[in-house]
Amino acid sequence: MTPSHTGANGLIFDNVVIPHEESGNYVRAINQLPDGRMVFVSVTGVDIYDGTHSKSLPAFPAEYTAPLKSYNGFHHMYLDNDSLLWIKDWGKVSCIDLRYENYRPVTDTNMTDIYIDETGRRIIQSTDSLIFNGNSLPRSVLNGTLQDVAGDSSTLYMFDDSGRITAFSVADGAILYHADxxxxxxxKDYSSTSLICSGKDGFYQIRNGKKGGFFHFSKKERSWTKILETPYTLNTLAIGDDNKAYISCQRGMWIIDLDSGEKKYDEILRTSHGDLIATEISTVYEDMDGGIWLGTFNRGILYYHPSKYDSGKIYLNPLNLNDTSGYFAENRDGSVYYCCGNDAYALNDKSSDGKPIKLSEINIGHTVSGSANTFVSHNGNVYFKTDYGIDIFSPRKSYQDESLAHKPLLTALYIHGERIEQGKDYNGHVILPFSESKTERIELTHNQNFIGLEYSTLNYMSRDSLSLSYRLSGLDPYTVKLNLPPGENRSFKIPYTNIPPGEYLLTVESGTNIAKLEIVIRPPWWRTVWAYALYTVFSIVLLLVAAYIYNNVSRKKMLRKHREDMLLARIRSLIDQCNAYENERVISECNATKPTQTPKAMDDSDSQFISKAMELVENNINTAGYSVEQLSRDLCMDRTGLYRKLMLLLDQSPSLFIRNIRLRHAAKLLLENRGLSIAEVAELTGFSSGSYLSKCFQEIYGCKPSEYAAKSQEST
Incomplete structure (x- = not known):
């Protein structure tokens, strides 16, 4: 009757609930993406799961499904080097582009089957050939129909339905060896289906036909070993980090220790909710963290990790275990007992030293009873009654592994509270050209700077509190610490409001795993480089215009001053000439105001001609209509002869000759009769108007007639 604590046999699974799951419970295939997310394929859909959220796609949509004439197996998933996820099932194939998380058409119409090895290399099978790495081989190089492949950087291994493995050189496609x-x-016993998993020193394979078989191939020895044979079909295979093989079948699962050779068959699955499940396990998969995922035919998805629970066992007398009246009980203080007959056994109190306790000593009024076979205590311990005793599974109080394979993954982007969709146009700009998981850089406008970034920790094994940190370099002055509370939700949101335009780098850390995201907030157009260039050009143009105006004004001022100086010089020169003519009195008083030009040397006849011409003009000085024609008639000359004569003697035209005599007479009147107006002077000197007189006078004397007398007096 004395119980003892020892290691418990078997596994305990958690039920995985996928949000918005459209695939139902009929899970057919499981795979893990390089970023840590899980992919579940059922008969109705495909779910991409990050531990909190799931994106659901329909299974094998007609417009994206192509026939595979040579594939007669169940659901199989492959991931190639182009981020393409290929899904096969009974003569058909579809392809999901993980960059966009949507289906893409399968365009190769000659493809009858497709395989992808561990390196991501595609092997395409057509009607008569096998194509890989640029090599094309006839299908006759195999001993039968190709069923599966495996490979490394230098060697490709093909497995056919005869049970033979054929090794090919990747470089040239040459056959290296084969083994049966x-x-x-x-x-005939194993020719139907095949599934390959790589091991430490070779490959493990399950084969089905009339029987089910589990084999190992040693690459070093180039030989096969049969490990297990069953009279029924073996569904899928996973090789754990603990070097154990997990093989699913129609009911339950085989667990084989590959080091010791120990084989165990679990027909009943046990869950952390205390459930006992008997169902077909369609698929088994081991993830990068050593966790085991089960896809069942009708009970959804189950997950096990050896680090989540501490296990133990208490052996009891088989007679007590066969007592159908036995039950579990828990006191308010947390003590758990298994009660049978008049005795009780403390299941979580080693101080009892394995001795039975009288049932009467337990306060039955303060007990919480469980079922006859299973019990879950308030602290999460799970108890199962077996044929030999009680199996106990206790959740570990704290488990945090900083060497997890996955970094935090961006799963959603929000702007002003609205979730941004991949490929959708927002005001002429596609913010997420790729899916969130493939996004390494986002560009936003200046008015899209209120953002929320949702990340998943991709931690499937631990439900304890998690410590994370993040920092937006260029904005956050220090790293922000974040503690996620215990629970199923392993996602968190990072909010930022009113981010100034600029380039930033968001760093999210979980242990030693670091995720980075570039965030660019574009400035408004008036703060762009082109706008600043325009401002610079405009400023330069404005400065040039200002300089031009300044130079123009300065030049005009200088010209005005120069003219004033020239005017004063001319006035002084005229005054000097007047004084000289006054002293000499050579010809007459009016000659005192003759022009400054020096006439050419003339003989007596020329002087008489000039004197006569001047006399005629002066006699008609107040005749406004006295013109060149009248002067030439008075001199008995034609106009052309008069013009040549005056140009030869005075270098003046007849009209200029008449005008200068009038101007000299006007200057004399202005000096002698200051009371005369400009109009009166114009009338007395034969000018048609006072304005014309002023114009001509200013050209010769450099000042207005009204200023002439005053300036002459100042010079004197």
Missing amino acids: AYPPEQK
Whole structure:
């Protein structure tokens, strides 16, 4: 009757609930993406799961599904080097582009089957050939129909339905060797389906036909070993980090220790909710963190990790275990008992030293009873009654592994509270050209600077509190610490409001895993480089215009001053000439105001001609209509002869000759009769108007007639 604590046999699974799951419970295939997310394929849909959220796609949509004439197996997933996820099932294939998380058309019409090895290399099978890495081989190089592939950087291994493995050189497609798993007479027992997993020193394979078989191939020895044979089909295979093989089948699962050779078959699955499940396990998969995922036919998805629970066992007398009246009980103080007959056994109190306690000593009024076979205590301990005792699974109080394979993953982007959709146009700009998981840089406008970034920790094994940190360099002065509370939700949102335009780098850390995201907030157009260039050009033009105006004004001032100086010089010169003519009195008083030009040397006849011409003009000085024609008639000359004569003697035209005599007479009147107006002077000197007199006078004397007398007096 004395119980003892020892290691418990078997596994305990958590139920995985996928939000917005459209695939139902009929899970057929499981795979893990390089970023840590899980992919679940069922008969109705495909779910991409990050631990909190799930994106659902329909399974094999007609417009994106192509026929595969040579594939007669169940659901199979492959991931290639182009971020393409290929899904096969019974003569058809579809392809999901993970950059956009949407289906893409399968355009190769000659493809009858497709395989992808561990390196992401595609092997395309057509009607008569096999194509890989630029090599094209006839299908006859195999001993039968190709069923699966595996490979490394230098060697490609092909497995056919005869049980043979054929190794090819990746460089040139040459056959390196081949080896058979069993004699030809056993081919009918294992020729239907095949599934390969890589191991430490070779490959592990399950094969099905009339029987189910589990084999190992040693690359070093180039030989096969049969490990397990069953009379029923083996569904899928996973090789754990603990070097154990997990093989799913129609009911339950085989667990084989590959080091010791120990084999165990679990027909009943146990969950952390205390449930006992008997169902077909369609698929089993081991993730990068060593966790085991089960896809069942009708009970959804189950997850197990060896680090989540501490296990133990208490052995009891088989007679007590067969007592159908036995039950579990828990006191208010947390003590758990298994009660049978008049005795009780403390299941979480080692101080009892394995001795039974009288049931009467337990305060039954303060107990919480469980079922006859399972019990879950208030602190999460799970108890299962078996044929030999009680199996106990206790959640570990704290488990944080900083060597997790995954960095935090961006799962959603919000702007002003609105979730941004991949590929959608927002005001002429696609913010997320790729899916969030493939986004490394986002560009936003200046009015899209209220953002929220949602990340997932991709931590499937721990439900304890998690410590994270993040920092937006260029904005955050220090790293922000974040503690996620215990629970199922492993996602968190990072909010930022009113981010100034600029370039930033968001760094999110979880242990040693670091995720980075470039964030660019574009400035408004009036703060762009082109705008500043325009401002610079405008400023330069404005300065040039200002300089031009300044120079123009300065030049005009200088010209005005120069003219004033020239005017004063001319006035002084005229005054000097007047004084000289006054002293000499050579010809007459009016000659005192003759022009400054020096006439050419003249003989007596020329002097008489000039004197006569001047006399005629002076006699008609107040005749406004006295013109060149009248002067030439008075001199008995034609106009052309008069012009030549005056140009030769005085270098003046007849009209200029008449005008200068009038101007000299006007200057004399202005000096002698200051009371005369400009109009009166013009009338007395034969000018048609006072304005014309002023214009001509200013050209010769450099000042207005009204200023002439005053300036002459100042000079004197």
